[in-house]
Amino acid sequence: MEKSLELINTRIRDGNARVVAAEEMPSIVDELGEEGALKEVDVVTTGTFGAMCSSGAFFNFGHADPPIRMERVWLNDVEAYTGIAAVDAYLGATQQSATQGEEYGGAHVLEDLLAGNAVELQATSRGTDCYPRRSITTELLLEDMNQAIMLNPRNAFQRYNAATNSTDRTLYTYMGTLLPRCGNISYSGAGSLSPLPNDPHFRMIGSGVPIFLCGAEGMVVGEGTQHASRGGFGNLMVTGDMKRMTNEFLRAATMTGYGVTAYVGLGVPIPVVDLDVVRHTAVRDEDILVDVIDYGVARRDRPSRRKVSYAELKSGSVELGEEVVRTSSLSSYRMARKVADRLKEWIETGSMGDLALPTRRINPEGVSRPMRETQQAPRVREIMERQVISITEDEEIRTAAKRLLKGETNHLPVLDKDGILVGIVTTYDISKAVVQDGKHRCVRDIMTRKVVKTHPDEPVDIAARKLEQNNISALPVVDTANRVVGMLTAIDLGKLFGRRWMK
Amino acid sequence: MKLLITFSRKGGREPVIARIVKETGVLINVEKANIDSMAGEMLIDVPDEDASVVLERMEAAGVSVRVLEDAIVRDEEECIDCGACISICPQEVFSFDPDWRIRLHPGVCVLCGKCVIACPHRALSLQQ
Ligand code: SF4
Numbered sequence: 323m324e325k326s327l328e329l330i331n332t333r334i335r336d337g338n339a340r341v342v343a344a345e346e347m348p349s350i351v352d353e354l355g356e357e358g359a360l361k362e363v364d365v366v367t368t369g370t371f372g373a374m375c376s377s378g379a380f381f382n383f384g385h386a387d388p389p390i391r392m393e394r395v396w397l398n399d400v401e402a403y404t405g406i407a408a409v410d411a412y413l414g415a416t417q418q419s420a421t422q423g424e425e426y427g428g429a430h431v432l433e434d435l436l437a438g439n440a441v442e443l444q445a446t447s448r449g450t451d452c453y454p455r456r457s458i459t460t461e462l463l464l465e466d467m468n469q470a471i472m473l474n475p476r477n478a479f480q481r482y483n484a485a486t487n488s489t490d491r492t493l494y495t496y497m498g499t500l501l502p503r504c505g506n507i508s509y510s511g512a513g514s515l516s517p518l519p520n521d522p523h524f525r526m527i528g529s530g531v532p533i534f535l536c537g538a539e540g541m542v543v544g545e546g547t548q549h550a551s552r553g554g555f556g557n558l559m560v561t562g563d564m565k566r567m568t569n570e571f572l573r574a575a576t577m578t579g580y581g582v583t584a585y586v587g588l589g590v591p592i593p594v595v596d597l598d599v600v601r602h603t604a605v606r607d608e609d610i611l612v613d614v615i616d617y618g619v620a621r622r623d624r625p626s627r628r629k630v631s632y633a634e635l636k637s638g639s640v641e642l643g644e645e646v647v648r649t650s651s652l653s654s655y656r657m658a659r660k661v662a663d664r665l666k667e668w669i670e671t672g673s674m675g676d677l678a679l680p681t682r683r684i685n686p687e688g689v690s691r692p693m694r695e696t697q698q699a700p701r702v703r704e705i706m707e708r709q710v711i712s713i714t715e716d717e718e719i720r721t722a723a724k725r726l727l728k729g730e731t732n733h734l735p736v737l738d739k740d741g742i743l744v745g746i747v748t749t750y751d752i753s754k755a756v757v758q759d760g761k762h763r764c765v766r767d768i769m770t771r772k773v774v775k776t777h778p779d780e781p782v783d784i785a786a787r788k789l790e791q792n793n794i795s796a797l798p799v800v801d802t803a804n805r806v807v808g809m810l811t812a813i814d815l816g817k818l819f820g821r822r823w824m825k
Numbered sequence: 826m827k828l829l830i831t832f833s834r835k836g837g838r839e840p841v842i843a844r845i846v847k848e849t850g851v852l853i854n855v856e857k858a859n860i861d862s863m864a865g866e867m868l869i870d871v872p873d874e875d876a877s878v879v880l881e882r883m884e885a886a887g888v889s890v891r892v893l894e895d896a897i898v899r900d901e902e903e904c905i906d907c908g909a910c911i912s913i914c915p916q917e918v919f920s921f922d923p924d925w926r927i928r929l930h931p932g933v934c935v936l937c938g939k940c941v942i943a944c945p946h947r948a949l950s951l952q953q
């Protein structure tokens with residue numbers, strides 16, 4: 323059995339289409355069966371409201387007199403890309419202010435414009451025969467722009483992996499604040515209310531399909547960047563006219579320690595044309611699984627702690643190993659519902675006009691590959707010091723002092739009798755022991771037992787962050803058996819990165 | 826009830842809290858303390874029904890006391906009800922109501938400030 327889009331559009335025009343939010347579909351199907359639901363429901367609306375970094379807008383500012391060919395342009399001190407003709411620019415949501423850092427950025431400019439606030443434009447140029455002017459400063463309102471067209475390269479992810487942190491310190495990430503020792507789990511996305519889980523094979527959502535975008539009618543352009551639908555991580559590139567949007571559905575935010583992002587409200591209406599649509603729009607939170615990723619591992623391929631469903635995430639806590647860990651959402655479910663409800667209202671009242679099928683389908687089998695790196699990021703083994711001067715834990719402090727002096731180093735890894743790393747002593751520890759009382763004799767009594775260390779295959783950038791975060795200047799390099807195979811010092815890093823690492 | 830007390834230590838090291846506990850029999854819970862050689866600030870929790878007697882004694886002992894009713898304040902214009910604050914707060918001040926709106930129980934807040942930096946929308950602040 324099928325139902326034509328034509329019939330659905332006629333019902334919309336006549337004002338008697340039955341429109342429901344995706345949340346309601348599972349119980350409708352339970353009650354009426356799939357065939358019954360197909361007969362009963364004409365359109366399912368979806369919605370999501372969350373942090374979507376990959377968002378921004380194209381502006382055309384109009385020509386000044388004398389005219390300028392903008393080479394660099396800032397809106398409220400946030401730089402926009404202007405390598406696209408004289409008075410056009412693209413402002414990205416995550417671009418940070420030159421003066422206020424992560425507390426103000428592209429997303430805030432977009433929100434300010436939607437709120438009706440004036441934005442200061444500054445631009446510079448070298449001046450040409452046709453565009454003689456070299457600089458300009460002016461205040462603009464949204465209505466002063468010729469065009470303000472939002473174009474978001476990557477929005478509305480099908481689902482998003484949840485995040486936790488196994489390290490001993492708080493991490494500040496784009497997934498929000500992650501407490502130490504897996505103290506919390508953060509997640510994003512509206513689960514079964516989000517657009518793409520309701521059309522996982524991209525049959526109804528594709529190029530040209532009308533959508534709700536930040537309070538205005540927008541449109542799907544096509545697949546988003548990094549679209550990976552094969553693995554269940556598809557996303558959309560979308561566009562809409564900013565002049566018709568509202569700041570209720572576009573909100574600037576700052577993930578502390580990470581930077582600026584934009585909260586975008588996005589919803590897609592799905593015409594219920596056949597049983598396949600019925601089945602997919604009846605998706606439940608229990609069916610949508612994501613990994614809980616450990617952000618404590620600073621690599622691209624971070625390990626997963628377990629699979630979890632959106633139903634569990636939304637319940638407020640999840641079991642992780644022996645512990646029950648509280649969850650936090652970064653996106654707003656209340657606002658996602660508001661998007662789906664607003665869309666429903668638009669369709670019921672006919673204000674959105676006809677629905678459409680994709681003019682071009684989005685690849686349902688898309689894969690996103692990692693970056694091809696022609697130069698591998700340098701590894702610790704390439705720059706570490708292989709001649710390690712060490713000491714054992716029961717040697718005397720005097721011996722340690724002599725060895726430090728002789729070796730012209732400030733750090734001695736301390737080994738047990740089997741050559742396993744058990745601690746570290748520095749010149750500072752020794753001076754302190756001598757000055758304080760002289761009552762300690764053994765290295766064991768004064769060494770630091772909790773050693774921050776690295777391994778030979780670790781990328782140098784990660785080792786460098788360890789030095790910086792712990793405010794130390796050397797790391798023992800250990801193999802898998804915790805035997806010291808080298809030392810990495812700020813001086814070694816200095817050779818690689820330049821003066822920044824010379825302490 | 827939460828009380829924020831500030832005292833100077835110029836007059837010596839009077840065991841103010843201990844004395845009030847002993848004399849009134851009220852169980853005072855110290856939730857946060859910040860004391861240096863000259864002055865101190867303490868966040869204490871006392872049962873509501875005993876608050877007035879504790880307040881009186883404190884003031885008599887020359888300690889300045891402020892009742893913290895809404896220690897943590899949420900700007901409703903900025904808050905979008907995401908819930909990022911929920912799992913951050915050690916005191917479980919935040920939770921969702923059945924309509925996915927954020928609910929606050931500010932009475933148990935210990936002013937640690939964690940939620941203030943975790944809120945992506947800068948909607949939270951500590952009452953000064
Ligand atoms: S984190 Fe901020 S915006 Fe989100 S619910 Fe809490 S107070 Fe509101």
Ligand code: SF4
Nearest residue numbers: 914934935937938940
């Ligand atoms: S300040 Fe600390 S205790 Fe108070 S609400 Fe925020 S996180 Fe909770």
